[in-house]
Structure formats: C-alpha cells, structure tokens
Amino acid sequence: MVDQIKTLFLDLETFSSIDLAKSGVYRYAESPDFEILLFGYSVDGGGVQVIDLASGEHLPDEIYSALLDESVIKWAHNAQFERVCLSRYLNQWLKPNSWRCTMVWSAYLGLPLSLEGAALVTGAEKQKLIEGKDLIRYFSMPCKPTKTNGQRTRNLPEHDPERWERFKAYNARDVETEMAIQAKLANFPVPEDEWKNYILDQEINDRGILLDMTLVRQAIRCDEQSRSELTRVMQELTALDNPNSVVQMKSWLADHGLETDTLDKATVKELLKTAPGNLGRVLELRQKLAKSSIKKYTGMENAVCSDGRARGLLQFYGANRTGRFAGRLIQVQNLPQNHLPDLEEARNLIRSGQFDAAEMLYDSVPSVLSELIRTAFIPQSGFKFIVADFSAIEARVIAWLAGETWRNEVFATHGKIYEASAAQIFHVPIEEVTKGSPLRQKGKIAELALGYGGSVGALTAMGALDMGLTEDELQPLVTAWRKANPNIVRFWWDVDRAAKRAVKDRVTTETHGIRIGYRSGMLFITLPSGRNLYYVKPRIELNRFGSESVTYEGIGAAKKWERIESYGPKFVENIVQAASRDILCYAMRRLDALGYNIVMHVHDEVVIEAPARASVDDICTVMSESPTWAKGLLLRADGFECQFYKKD
Numbered sequence: 001m002v003d004q005i006k007t008l009f010l011d012l013e014t015f016s017s018i019d020l021a022k023s024g025v026y027r028y029a030e031s032p033d034f035e036i037l038l039f040g041y042s043v044d045g046g047g048v049q050v051i052d053l054a055s056g057e058h059l060p061d062e063i064y065s066a067l068l069d070e071s072v073i074k075w076a077h078n079a080q081f082e083r084v085c086l087s088r089y090l091n092q093w094l095k096p097n098s099w100r101c102t103m104v105w106s107a108y109l110g111l112p113l114s115l116e117g118a119a120l121v122t123g124a125e126k127q128k129l130i131e132g133k134d135l136i137r138y139f140s141m142p143c144k145p146t147k148t149n150g151q152r153t154r155n156l157p158e159h160d161p162e163r164w165e166r167f168k169a170y171n172a173r174d175v176e177t178e179m180a181i182q183a184k185l186a187n188f189p190v191p192e193d194e195w196k197n198y199i200l201d202q203e204i205n206d207r208g209i210l211l212d213m214t215l216v217r218q219a220i221r222c223d224e225q226s227r228s229e230l231t232r233v234m235q236e237l238t239a240l241d242n243p244n245s246v247v248q249m250k251s252w253l254a255d256h257g258l259e260t261d262t263l264d265k266a267t268v269k270e271l272l273k274t275a276p277g278n279l280g281r282v283l284e285l286r287q288k289l290a291k292s293s294i295k296k297y298t299g300m301e302n303a304v305c306s307d308g309r310a311r312g313l314l315q316f317y318g319a320n321r322t323g324r325f326a327g328r329l330i331q332v333q334n335l336p337q338n339h340l341p342d343l344e345e346a347r348n349l350i351r352s353g354q355f356d357a358a359e360m361l362y363d364s365v366p367s368v369l370s371e372l373i374r375t376a377f378i379p380q381s382g383f384k385f386i387v388a389d390f391s392a393i394e395a396r397v398i399a400w401l402a403g404e405t406w407r408n409e410v411f412a413t414h415g416k417i418y419e420a421s422a423a424q425i426f427h428v429p430i431e432e433v434t435k436g437s438p439l440r441q442k443g444k445i446a447e448l449a450l451g452y453g454g455s456v457g458a459l460t461a462m463g464a465l466d467m468g469l470t471e472d473e474l475q476p477l478v479t480a481w482r483k484a485n486p487n488i489v490r491f492w493w494d495v496d497r498a499a500k501r502a503v504k505d506r507v508t509t510e511t512h513g514i515r516i517g518y519r520s521g522m523l524f525i526t527l528p529s530g531r532n533l534y535y536v537k538p539r540i541e542l543n544r545f546g547s548e549s550v551t552y553e554g555i556g557a558a559k560k561w562e563r564i565e566s567y568g569p570k571f572v573e574n575i576v577q578a579a580s581r582d583i584l585c586y587a588m589r590r591l592d593a594l595g596y597n598i599v600m601h602v603h604d605e606v607v608i609e610a611p612a613r614a615s616v617d618d619i620c621t622v623m624s625e626s627p628t629w630a631k632g633l634l635l636r637a638d639g640f641e642c643q644f645y646k647k648d
Helices: 020-030 061-068 079-090 101-107 115-122 132-139 161-185 192-207 212-240 246-255 265-273 277-289 294-303 342-349 357-359 367-373 393-402 405-413 417-426 437-449 454-462 471-484 487-503 566-594 616-624
Strands: 008-014 037-041 048-053 073-078 099-101 210-212 314-319 323-329 381-390 509-511 513-519 523-528 532-542 548-554 562-564 598-602 605-610 637-642
Touching: 008 079, 008 132, 008 161, 008 513, 020 101, 020 405, 037 061, 037 079, 037 605, 048 161, 073 161, 073 509, 079 099, 079 101, 079 192, 099 101, 099 192, 099 323, 099 454, 099 616, 101 115, 101 161, 101 357, 101 417, 115 161, 115 509, 132 161, 192 314, 192 566, 192 598, 210 265, 210 598, 212 277, 212 342, 212 357, 212 367, 277 367, 323 357, 323 566, 323 637, 342 357, 342 367, 357 367, 357 523, 381 523, 381 616, 393 487, 393 509, 393 566, 405 417, 417 437, 437 454, 454 471, 454 487, 471 487, 487 513, 487 523, 487 532, 487 548, 487 566, 509 605, 523 566, 566 605, 566 616, 605 616, 616 637
Parallel strands: 008 073, 073 099
Antiparallel strands: 008 037, 037 048, 314 323, 381 605, 381 637, 509 513, 513 523, 523 532, 532 548, 548 562, 598 605
C-alpha cells in the first residue's frame, strides 16, 4: 500500500532528440519524441526493480501513487532530471517539496557532483558499469542513419537485445550506487534548512525567466553580418584565407615584424599599445572578431522552452567549497556588463534589424551585442523586473566576523568603504577622498584584492598597474591596508591556528563565532547560520615555504579530484563567501514567503518578476534585515525597476 512507502530511490533512462547538455532537462523533456525508457527504483531501501517502459511494461499502481504523494520522499542523483522527466511522463507537474538529491548531498560534503565521482571517493561498493556512457549513447540519443542500420535515426531494444539487457543492469546499478552513497554519507546529514533552500532553488528553476526571442534572433543575424564584414576587411588587409585562425594570424604578424606566443585578450591589448598603424588595425579587427558574446545568444536559443522562458539556469550548491550557486546553459553568473549610455536605443536598433544604422553609430557592433545580452531577459507582459542586490556584502560580513570596528561604523553610516579605506590607509580626512581621485582608486583596489591575505601579486592580478599604481607602491599599500585592518589580519591567523589544531589533535575549537573541528575523516567549519563547510581527508603537510599547512582532497583548479593546500586567509574567504550565500538564501526565502516571484539571481543580486504595484523599497527593506544568527551585521540592499534586465 502507498501509505507504507516512506522513500523511493529512482533512476531513469530516457530518450530525446534534444541535446541535454546544450538545452537542459526542461527543453529536453519538452521534445515530442521524449520518452522514458527504463524506470529503476527501490522502495524503502529494498531490492531494486527495473520497469522496462520502452518494451511495454507499466508502473505499478503503488509506485504511480507514491510519485504523486508528497509524504513520500523521492531520492535521485541530480533529482531535478528525474522530477522534470516524470512530470512530463505523468502529465502532471511534480513540485520539488518531496524530492531530495544525493548530488546536493555530495556537494554539501565537498565531494564530486557526478555519481561515479561520489561513489569513487566515498568507497561506495556498487560502482557504475564502465560501459554506461556507451549504452546511453546507443539507446538514449539519436543515431546517424546508415546503410548498415537501415537508415534508422534511433536504436530500440529489438535492435540489440543483449545490449538492452546490459542497459537495464546499468539502470539498476545506478539506483544501487545512489543508495550506497547515501549509506556512506549518513553520518553527515544535510540540515533540513538546507533542503528548504534546495526546494526554493528548484521552484525558481521551474519558474524560469522570459527571453526576448526577437532580440535574440536578430542579435544572432547581426553578428553573422558583422563577422562576415570584419572577416572580409581582414582578408583584404592580410590576404589570409582564415584571419580568425590563431596559427595563420601569428605567422602573418611575425612576417611583419611582430612576434607573439599567444593572441589572448590580454596579450592583444598589450600589443596594441606599440603596434604600428596597419598591424594595429588588424589587431583591433581581430579583437572585435574574437568577441564570444554570440555564444550567450545561441545558448538562449538552445535553452528556451515552448512558452518563451528559459529554465534550469541555476545550479544549487554549484560551488561545493562554499555552497554558492553556479550558472548553467546561459551562464548567467558571468554576463557582460552594460555601459552604453543609450542602451535602450541600441537595443531597439538591433531588435528591429537596423544593423547598418548600428554599424554607423557604434565603433564596435560585437561590443554592442555583448552589452545587450542582459537585456534579452524580460518580464512577462504587464509585469516589471525589480533588481535588488546587497551592497558590499563580503566587506560587511568580514568586518562583522572579525570585529573590525571602524569598518562597521562605516557601514552603519555613509557606507563608502572605498573612500573610508583610503582615508584609513593614508591617514587623511575622508572628505579628501573623492570619486575618481587616485586615493579612492587605491582604496578600491586594496579592498578588492587584500581582504583574503592577498599581497603584491593579488594587486597586480586585480589590475593595480593598469589603474595607475606603480610597482613601488604595491608592497607599501599591502602593509598599510593590513595595518589599518588588524582585526581582519588576526581573524586570518586565528582561523589558521584553529584549523591546524583541529586536524592535528582531532579537537573542536571556536574562534570569532566560527566552530572548527574534525570528525570521521572530515575537517568541518560551522558557520554562524549552523551550516557546515566540509574538507575531505585533511592532513598537515609542509608547504613550499617550509611551513605547516592544512591540505585536503577536493575539486581543484583543473576540475580534477586532487589534494589542495589551504591556510587561514583562504579558509576565511570560504567562510565569508559561504556566510554571504546564506544571507542571500535567507533573503530569498523571506521574499518568496511574501509572494515575490524570483526568476533569477546572480551573485548577490535577485531579479524579481513583479506586478506594477510592487515597490523597490519594500524589497530592499526585506533584504536589509539580518538573520537572527547574524546579530550586529549591518546589511543594505539597493534596487531599481526596469523593463529588461540590466546593470543600473
């Protein structure tokens, strides 16, 4: 009976002619030829069953009922996929409230997101069959018609019965692996509050955001015209077959006396400073041609659903060191900024197909298209966007945690942290630090680069030299900033000592309201919100400077599972960014409870599709209220309304 079922573990194998990687599960499941092939499941951790839907089998009544029953908890790895696919199959939208995800659980513990990776790291006994990817390619994706296969465009069970049986075994093995992973992680449960954040994330992804597809398609057409013209001019200037080829262009430049190892954006920018006339013209054209803005527009075309909305753009716990969100499909977390003073006019030109006018009015059409990407996100008819974001959230959080009094006073009054920082560093009245002044620039670059232990290298990487600072000024600026922020510096090294002690002595200590300890092969850091950050298999090793530091296993810069070195300031960066993320989640849940429809969020900013009567001030007031666990933290949110998404 259905009332006896408490949990279902699920895994689906499906078919669709839509490319899942490019278009996401919402568009994938919308395809007319979408089909669930295999339905693997376990009831309450019992034996795994596989229902061969492709061969005519049916879901048992009690399983059908359990899928619709919100008191039955459904588990899957990347549960969004199973939930969206089953919603299409059942012709009834399944809300996320009763769904849980082992991928989120893995991410919460700092483990790989993939089922294979999580199984490998946890030592879960049941491993995915190695040939799984080949089986998916064979049965779940369209195939190329050939004489040999009778010109068919997909493979069915009858085309290879033996392989089909292996596919069913693979489906069962996935469910077993999910259960094995959950058993391994049982000592480190995801807090209920975090599951509430996950449910809201799924609701935001389900809601999606409307795209102006007229603008998107015209932008793609305009880019084709612009690229064609740029290529023609470059071919005239260089006589190259393909002037967009790095190899050909490097060779041509070398023949004309300009040697370079690379043609990346930064290098071309440097070369332009000294390149003579004709070479400079070619490099400028190459810069325009190399603009990748069009990829966002094609991403929109791929992801848009039949109702004009794009869904599945946000990955919950995408950054598994801090729990921050990541972008998917259109990658909304790294949209180009817009600085055009006549943004709406430029938008109207491209949207109405007046490409020649755009060419006449603007130096670089690719740059215009890049700046218009944000404006492709629009509210539905009769609504508006309210865009609101936290002001200097990380600077506020680190000042609050570290107890850096002068900074907290800044946030309690005028909030001008760049000006105040410069005044503190250079011992001048704040009135002397005006917008656009060299002192403010120095204060700004110091604030952006030095909060997490950064030094001269961090200033350089942040563009200090391009902003007018000299190399001789960098080290004194680092020293002055640290002297002006002694409590933040102390915070770094108190956390460093606590982390080392936790790993060495297997004890739990507390500093600055942060608990740091060791349990069952995990270093954990408990945030003020109560959420834990986890570091897998930590140990103490000597670093390249001959000092002791904590190392742990995780996903490194090369996206591979490896041993990573950390130290106090880096842990503080994780703590501050994670606490800032918890504040965003708290604010979004409050806004959601008040009936505001969040359609997207980017870093510390929320985008709400609001009726005309909604107030920017009301939303900013909600966001400015600190959680109960953040007593004394001074928050501020600023916002504006618009008819297309943009930077204010």
